Amino acid sequence: MYKSVSDSMNFSEREKEVLKFWKENDIFNKSIEERKEGKTFTFFDGPPTANGKPHIGHVLTRAIKDLIPRYKTMKNYSVLRKAGWDTHGLPVELEVEKMLGINGKPEIEKFGIDKFNEECKKSVWKYKTEWEQMSDKIGYWADMKNPYITYNDNYIESVWWAIKTIWEKGLLYKGHKIVPYCPRCGTSLSSHEVSQGYKEVKEKSVYVKFPVKGRDNVYLLAWTTTPWTLPSNAALTVNPNINYIEAEVDGEILILSEELAPKVIEEYKTVKTMKGSELFGLEYNRIFDFADTNKKAWYVVTDDFVTTTDGTGIVHTAPAFGEDDAKVGRKYDLPFIQAVDSKGCFPEYVKPWAKMFVKDADPLIIKHLKQRGLVYSVKEHSHTYPFCWRCDTPLLYYALDTWFIEVTKVKEQLIKNNNSINWIPENIKNGRMGNFLNNVVDWGLSRSRYWGTPLPVWECECGHFHVVGSKEELRELGKDVGENIELHRPYVDKISIECPKCHKPMKRVTDVIDCWFDSGSMPFAQWHYPFENKDIFQKNFPADFISEAIDQTRGWFYTLLVISTLLFDKAPFKNCIVLGHVNDKNGIKMSKHKGNVISPDVVLNKQGADAVRWYFYINSAPWLPNRFYEEAVNETQRKFMGTLWNVYSFYVLYANIDKFNPLDYDIKKLKLSLMDKWILSRLNTLIAEVDDNLNNYKIVESARGIQNFVDELSNWYVRRGRERYWKNSVTDDKVSAYVTLYTVLTTLSKLIAPFVPFISEQIYQNLVLSLDKSAPRSVHLCDYPVCDKSFIDNEIEKNMESVLDIVSLGRACRNSASIKNRQPLSKMYVYSEQKNNLPQEYIELIKDELNIKAVEYADNIDKFVNYKFKPQLKVVGPRYGKYLSKISEFLKNIKDGNAVMEKLKKDKFISVNVGEEEIKLDEECLIIVQEQAEGFSFDKDTNYCVVIDTSLDKQLIREGIVREFVNKVQNMRKDSGLEVMDHINVYYSGSDVVFDAIDKASDGVKTELLANELTYSNDAPQNVLMSKDWDINGNKVNISIQKD
DSSP states (O other): OOOOOOOOOOHHHHHHHHHHHHHHTTHHHHHHHTTTTSEEOOBOOOOOOTTSOOOHHHHHHHHHHHHHHHHHHHTTEEOOOEEEEOOOSHHHHHHHHHHHTOOSHHHHHHHOHHHHHHHHHHHTTTTHHHHHHHHHHTTOOOEEEEEEETTSHHHHHHHHHHHHHHHHTTOEEEEEEEEEEETTTTEEOOHHHHTTOEEEEEEEEEEEEEEBTTOTTEEEEEEESOGGGGGGOOEEEEOTTSEEEEEEETTEEEEEETTTHHHHOSSOEEEEEEEGGGGTTOBBOOSOOSOOOSSOOSBEEEOTTOOSSSTTSEEEEOTTSOHHHHHHHHHHTOOOOOOSOTTSBBOTTSGGGBTOBHHHHHHHHHHHHHHTTOEEEEEEEEEEEEBOTTTOOBOEEEEEEEEEEOGGGGHHHHHHHHHTSEEESTHHHHTHHHHHHHTOOOEEOEESOSSSOBOOEEEOTTSOEEEOOSHHHHHHHBSSOOTTOOSSTTTGGGOEEEOTTTOSEEEEOSOEEOHHHHHHTHHHHTTTTTTSOHHHHHHTOSEEEEEEEGGGGGTHHHHHHHHHHHHHSSOSEEEEEEEOOEEOTTSOBOOGGGTOOOOHHHHHHHTOHHHHHHHHHHHSOTTSOEEOOHHHHHHHIIIIIIHHHHHHHHHHHHHHHTTOOGGGSOGGGSOOOHHHHHHHHHHHHHHHHHHHHHHTTOHHHHHHHHHHHHHHIIIIIIHHHHHHHHOSSOOHHHHHHHHHHHHHHHHHHHHSTTTSHHHHHHHHIIIIITTOTTSOSSGGGSOOOOOOGGGOOHHHHHHHHHHHHHHHHHHHHHHHHTOOTTSOEEEEEEEOTTOOOOOHHHHHHHHHHHTEEEEEEOSOSGGGEEEEEEEOHHHHHHHHGGGHHHHHHHHHTOSOHHHHHHHHHHHSOEEEEETTEEEEEOGGGEEEEEEEOTTEEEEEOSSOEEEEEOOOOHHHHHHHHHHHHHHHHHHHHHHTTOOTTOOEEEEEEEOHHHHHHHHHTHHHHHHHHTEEEEEEOSOOOTTOSEEEEEEETTEEEEEEEEEO
16 A cells, blocks of 8 residues: 655655655656647746855755646646856956966966956856755756756857847947946946946045135135045036035135035125125135146036035035036036046056055044144044945946947836736836836946856947947858867957958957846747747747846846847746845844854755745745744744645554545445535645736745645644544445545645655655556646535535634633633633534534533623723824713713613613713713623634633532543554554553543543543552553552553
């Protein structure tokens, strides 16, 4: 029959056996091959970089990304799952620089670009094994044997084709612009890269006094958070429409915005008021004379970008270091003073701080200006500042020649395509992504680096340039292009092309491209489109589903959308689940220096993949931050996997004892009990709900529905029906119980397979393949369950839901009264405003479950409770404030709360006489408190109010003792390691009260305990398995058991 099931909860060890089975039988590839004729469902796998270790966040992304393709595969879709590796970019270069012990671009070039790039190529695979092992362990199914790799020539060639196509559309240009620039990396960054590196920083800001020419002790007051740009100052900008003042302060005149003056200066006298336009042309003495110029400079200009949000209303303007500054510089033909080199340091001519990193020079510049009397004040300023996402260096805004994609020209198409995407959560569409697109800027594509896709632009000194879109074109146009030319630096740098304009040699610009363009090209580049595989690409584009963490909204999601819009004018994916980050148990971001990082290996080896996967599915909505810690995973494992495993183990244990084969029976021809009908109806309702939820990417709803079902299966269906499996003979009822539970477990194994692929495989292998060798070799080769509506009975489900509701309230009543469930009670009263009276067979379930003799429906609960009243202060206060104390006193002294409650229900108010005035208090004015009457315990929810009679007579007390006695002996059986069907002899001594109770119920007790003897004696035999003293409802008893 079935293999016996271990009661061990060490799931991780069993998962290793499943992994071995999958590999030996090539189950993943079979799941693809068997569905290849099905309807196409496309999933794009966002490429990680293998030169960094995987962390617990990657387990979350892989868990989510694995679930939907597994589900769709079982729904008979053809789901190609091509893995990929992101292999270019600065993170790789920085790692290699560190390994080689070199630093910066000059040392790279001295080492040799060819040798450096070869080292980069090796470095990208540094942690490949760790990535593959982690993916393996969590059951992440993707084709990792044939992945797309962004450094492969075929991939690069497709990227070149994309860039050429964009150029042919007139959307590629070279511009001299102020761009975010990393001085450590020596290259610019794109807007989406900058968005990933902002940090909250505290820095010194300074109010600088610029001396007005020809007027002693008169200054233009400007505020800056970047003192390092002051040596490059060319002008001061004011808003022509803002009011400015001359403020007299301690014998000096400071010119600044009238509105901002009180925030900047504590005490001052307004000498003069003028519009900003009146300040235009006012000259001042430059505060640094490091650079000379022939152009007009160091005077006041006007522009409406100046605001009164902060500062002084006067903006220090350095056209080399800010987009607004550059715009003003062009407008007034200001000199372009760039007193900073490409390393982010001051050049030799800035003598006091030559060769110093500019940000490090800030305090020295402030000190220098203070000594010269040119600082009004220095303040601590908190603000967000961009840092390089790759090396953590503060970015500078720097004027560079950069190649741009003119994304702003397709802004409307981007917004349209974004609106076609089903973003999960929906607020991403018009929020994080929508806002980014509304403020979209042109994409700075070029990078002055080495390891990346070379920008395929050949430029001539005459100004003409050409974009190459393929190897074939390069061979046609280029000189001495080898057959096996590698599309990387320095090899493509050596190739020249004759200029069609002046016939001089054109040389490739030395830049590589933003590596995000690589990853954003994966929909077509993974197939080497358009050079081959056109059918595959067209069949699998756009993707039906993608998923990554929230930071990718301005990373991979953004670049996918931009490139797809530029090339194909459509969104590259239809549905996207945006994932929150994984934090520690306190909600703090994991980091090495905080010591709160959890290694994927540790948790996967200990708790197992299914437990971790299930935790991520059920803990919270995928887009919310996850608090991840071992205890939480343990609890999730216990509640779901432990419960399911125990039900599965229970079935196998008893089915093996009876050698029961469920395949000999047709469930639709069996006489099913009410509980059987209910669980089968619940199962098929669940199938419909989970199928619909997964089809709409509702993961947490699906998981919670499954977990609730498993809880009801174990703690209601199986627990209520255990005796059915204990019968000696195989009766019709026992057959129904077995076949029903078998049907539920085998169907459930398929239903949960996409979520928890390991435990589902174990259950399926043992329950299905042990009996049916013709069944699919794996649960993952099965079709996803389909709801059988013939089993659904909404009335049964509704009634059983009411039963479970009432039972839950009944247990709460017992807990409140400190009465164990094993103590029988005489009566329970049930009240429902909806008059939801249940058929008698459901009432019998309630009586048996709660150990209550009778259940009675009540018309109201007034006789079981006492009502007390207090004033609802937020209502009574505004209405009757001066009478509040008297109203409170009146309500406090009400003697018959039930009578007052009856009057309130009837009249809709109660009257309070305050002096000669009568105040009518309606229900809105009152806080109504219910207190249970003596001898009763009650609890309620939105549907029912339940009251139990807590009084006990002698017969009830005796029955309670009997139940406690049976429970103690059952525990002793279990602790002694007895098999379920082993018979025993029981010996007990002690309390006469216990003897009296057991003696009167001895036959039933012996049957329930499989006891051949039940003897009251002080002299138990010597060879007992166990002897133990117990307290049974306050009575001391010694119990011994002996195997018969």
